[in-house]
Amino acid sequence: MKKALVFLLIFSVALSTFAIIGAAAQSKGKLTIGTKDFTEQWIVGWMLKLLLEDRGYDVNLKKNLPSPTLRAGLESGDIDLMMSYDGTAYTTYLGRAYKGEGRVPWYAFPWALKVLDKPNGLTWITDNGLYVNNTWALCVKETWADENGVHTISDLADYINDVEQVKWAVGNEFYERPDGLPALQETYGFEVKRSELQLMSIGLTMRQVDKDNAIVGMIYGTDPHAKAMGLKILKDDKGFWPPYNLFPVIRTDTLDEHPEVREILVEFAGAFPQPEMLGGSETYPSAQRTMMELNHEADLSDPPKDPQEVAEEFLVEHGLIEG
Amino acid sequence: MEERVFQATWTYINSHWSLILNWTLQHLQMVAIATAIATLLGVGIGIYIAGEGRENLANVVVNMAEIMLTIPSLALYTMMIPLLGSIPGVQSIGMVPAIIALILYAQMPIVENTYTAIKEVSPAIIEAGRGMGMSPREILLKVKLPLAFPVIMAGVRSAVVMSVGIAALAVFVGGGGFGIPIFRGIRNLRVDLIMTGAIFSSILAVALDLIFGVVERRLSWRSRGGGE
Amino acid sequence: MTGKRIMSFVLITLMVGFTLYFTFYGAQGWYSPASGRDMLLRTWEHIKLVGIAELLAIGVGISGGLLITRPGLEFLATPVTTIANVGLAIPPLALVAGVSPFFGIGPRPGIIALFIYSLLPVLRNATVGIEDIDKSVIESARGMGMSKLQIFTKIELPLALPVIVAGIRTSTILCVGTAAIAALINAGGLGQIIMRGQSVNFVPLMLQGALLTAALAVTLDLFLSEMEHVLTPRGLKLNKETE
Numbered sequence A: 001m002k003k004a005l006v007f008l009l010i011f012s013v014a015l016s017t018f019a020i021i022g023a024a025a026q027s028k029g030k031l032t033i034g035t036k037d038f039t040e041q042w043i044v045g046w047m048l049k050l051l052l053e054d055r056g057y058d059v060n061l062k063k064n065l066p067s068p069t070l071r072a073g074l075e076s077g078d079i080d081l082m083m084s085y086d087g088t089a090y091t092t093y094l095g096r097a098y099k100g101e102g103r104v105p106w107y108a109f110p111w112a113l114k115v116l117d118k119p120n121g122l123t124w125i126t127d128n129g130l131y132v133n134n135t136w137a138l139c140v141k142e143t144w145a146d147e148n149g150v151h152t153i154s155d156l157a158d159y160i161n162d163v164e165q166v167k168w169a170v171g172n173e174f175y176e177r178p179d180g181l182p183a184l185q186e187t188y189g190f191e192v193k194r195s196e197l198q199l200m201s202i203g204l205t206m207r208q209v210d211k212d213n214a215i216v217g218m219i220y221g222t223d224p225h226a227k228a229m230g231l232k233i234l235k236d237d238k239g240f241w242p243p244y245n246l247f248p249v250i251r252t253d254t255l256d257e258h259p260e261v262r263e264i265l266v267e268f269a270g271a272f273p274q275p276e277m278l279g280g281s282e283t284y285p286s287a288q289r290t291m292m293e294l295n296h297e298a299d300l301s302d303p304p305k306d307p308q309e310v311a312e313e314f315l316v317e318h319g320l321i322e323g
Numbered sequence B: 001m002e003e004r005v006f007q008a009t010w011t012y013i014n015s016h017w018s019l020i021l022n023w024t025l026q027h028l029q030m031v032a033i034a035t036a037i038a039t040l041l042g043v044g045i046g047i048y049i050a051g052e053g054r055e056n057l058a059n060v061v062v063n064m065a066e067i068m069l070t071i072p073s074l075a076l077y078t079m080m081i082p083l084l085g086s087i088p089g090v091q092s093i094g095m096v097p098a099i100i101a102l103i104l105y106a107q108m109p110i111v112e113n114t115y116t117a118i119k120e121v122s123p124a125i126i127e128a129g130r131g132m133g134m135s136p137r138e139i140l141l142k143v144k145l146p147l148a149f150p151v152i153m154a155g156v157r158s159a160v161v162m163s164v165g166i167a168a169l170a171v172f173v174g175g176g177g178f179g180i181p182i183f184r185g186i187r188n189l190r191v192d193l194i195m196t197g198a199i200f201s202s203i204l205a206v207a208l209d210l211i212f213g214v215v216e217r218r219l220s221w222r223s224r225g226g227g228e
Numbered sequence C: 001m002t003g004k005r006i007m008s009f010v011l012i013t014l015m016v017g018f019t020l021y022f023t024f025y026g027a028q029g030w031y032s033p034a035s036g037r038d039m040l041l042r043t044w045e046h047i048k049l050v051g052i053a054e055l056l057a058i059g060v061g062i063s064g065g066l067l068i069t070r071p072g073l074e075f076l077a078t079p080v081t082t083i084a085n086v087g088l089a090i091p092p093l094a095l096v097a098g099v100s101p102f103f104g105i106g107p108r109p110g111i112i113a114l115f116i117y118s119l120l121p122v123l124r125n126a127t128v129g130i131e132d133i134d135k136s137v138i139e140s141a142r143g144m145g146m147s148k149l150q151i152f153t154k155i156e157l158p159l160a161l162p163v164i165v166a167g168i169r170t171s172t173i174l175c176v177g178t179a180a181i182a183a184l185i186n187a188g189g190l191g192q193i194i195m196r197g198q199s200v201n202f203v204p205l206m207l208q209g210a211l212l213t214a215a216l217a218v219t220l221d222l223f224l225s226e227m228e229h230v231l232t233p234r235g236l237k238l239n240k241e242t243e
Helices: A002-026 A039-054 A067-076 A086-093 A108-116 A142-148 A153-162 A172-176 A181-188 A204-210 A225-229 A252-257 A260-269 A285-299 A307-317 B002-015 B017-049 B055-070 B073-085 B095-120 B123-131 B136-173 B179-187 B191-226 C002-025 C036-068 C074-087 C092-103 C107-131 C135-143 C148-185 C190-200 C203-231 C234-240
Strands: A031-034 A059-062 A081-085 A122-124 A136-141 A168-171 A197-200 A216-220 A231-233 A246-251
Touching: A031 A039, A031 A067, A039 A059, A039 A081, A039 A260, A039 A285, A039 A307, A039 B179, A067 A081, A067 A086, A067 C190, A081 A086, A086 A108, A086 A246, A108 A122, A122 A252, A136 A142, A136 A153, A136 A204, A142 A231, A153 A181, A168 A172, A168 A204, A172 A181, A172 A197, A172 C190, A197 A204, A204 A216, A204 A225, A204 A231, A216 A231, A225 A231, A225 A285, A246 A252, A246 A260, A252 A260, A285 A307, B002 B017, B002 B191, B017 B055, B017 B095, B017 B136, B017 B191, B055 B095, B055 C002, B055 C203, B073 B095, B073 B136, B073 C148, B073 C190, B073 C203, B095 B136, B123 B136, B136 B179, B136 B191, B136 C092, B179 B191, B179 C092, B191 C074, B191 C092, C002 C036, C002 C203, C036 C074, C036 C107, C036 C148, C036 C190, C036 C203, C074 C107, C092 C107, C092 C148, C107 C148, C135 C148, C148 C190, C148 C203, C190 C203
Parallel strands: A031 A059, A031 A081, A168 A197, A168 A216
Antiparallel strands: A081 A246, A122 A246, A136 A216, A136 A231
């Protein structure tokens, strides 16, 4: 009978030892980087991790966080560093209304955020940026667009108002966010009937369009699937969306502790094509294309590469780390 | 896309064994920490409420445990996050909230089984122990617990299996494990990732279930053989 | 039993109450909770998902259980219960996710996943319930001159019914929970509300979905355990009371 008790003891001790060892191995990191829950974020997250590890830091990478959870973690100190989209931070994290209609220049956002996020204890490092403009976008099948002459969101609004309601497939986040569907409808003056609207995980939306289960789908600006599936991205002709460029955002106290991190982050962002400060066009095709190619390698090449591999290759190619 | 599911999955699995091992360890780590703590806690509570004169408390606790078990894990998990977030000092991202939620859920079957098992020990055996001059403490440690052990283990087993399933949802709070490939797969249209996560989390759960099943059977055989 | 009943009632009231509270007063800044209409629609979707999958599972499970306990097919009983038990260890998320590469997304693949999952407990309990009937009872019925059909409808089914209903209860509870997860593959239901809340970390929205799902599960559990109680033949109740 004692054997049974001994077993229980050994069982719990073994489990707790395992637990403690595991926990100890996890808490070594000096810097915690968080990423959102899609491929692009994984790739840039891995880039930062590999680069900072190369420069002697212990890095803990927390992947797959929903965007607001990540931001909350950054503010509370669970996360030290993230790559943040300026448009998202401006409209969603800080809750500022954006009715710029394309008139606010792209470089205004990082500057504004630098100031706005200072009281939150966060530092935006904007000397260089990843000008990938991973905006929300609406896509339709190319054939459908040509048949009905719908090439811009205004065209789509006219089509919905004058011809017929169409089925929509949009992500949950897109439906809820201040820079999402409800505000888009208001700007363009149309209304999607609730019965025509399907909400789902982002990623399934383009599949719905591809399989003809929906006409209009939500997609990201740097998503490589659009091209592969023959989907057309409708032009945001009223400039509803702000730019969504990526910048490193780090907790100010972490930066004070490790001031040399700033240089590393500036160097990293500089590996992507930078726009000219004045006269930059409204989109940044070359940086966006670079990012789309990286996403393509991670999700659509055959066989797909791991985000980690993609990140490593990029860093090696740009001489940031040695291969 | 559908025709290539198996081929793509196989290619992915074959070139990512170390990653899969990593996910397995993360998953196991969550399950292990959670069930270890839940076992200690659950058995403790179970023993406490099985004590003399605590029938009313026991009723409340056991019923509560039964009801809690019917609450869907996703729902409970979702309720847990804001609750944990409102406690100052508790990390709201990563393994910690994932594990706390797991502990709360996993101890229900353990409490229930511990209590039932101790209560079901035949009064005659307890009388015999008392007759031999055992103190209540000795009766608990030397008579009741050993006899109740197989049933307690059954509770631990279902806690472990449940935890494997629930830990897959830990990605919502930045935990690791097999939730990662599943969610990344759904998010980025990668069937190979979805299938890899689904297949290996199932294997993990079934394997643990079988292992604990064997342990349980061994123990019940032994305690029946040795306890009389 | 009464204790559990009271606690269930209290819990259901609390959960529905909070859901209503969030529905009407949950707005914070930009974010607003799901509207009452939306909640009703999603609840109805959820019930539909669970209902269809569960009815299919009950039909297939019980007839399957009856079939494999017939003389000549009995060798199937042990493997089937084992498979059902092992299958229940599979994480619901894995099942839901694993179905989608083959059947696509939407309510239909959702129902397929739910059906597979909820079939297992029904099938297992139907098999075990009939297998466990004391053989001497059937022998004596045969001695009394009952026909095979009569034995089946008057002896086997009533005696196995409580166990079968217990299986249906387990399966329904699992089904409600798994249906919430099926929202991931666009099956709709209350899980959709949870996912929406989670995507922007808006707590009232998350709780609206979670609390109502939980309330649904507890309600069904209460209802089915009452059924179990009512359906147990009076003679068996005394023995069952200890359980």
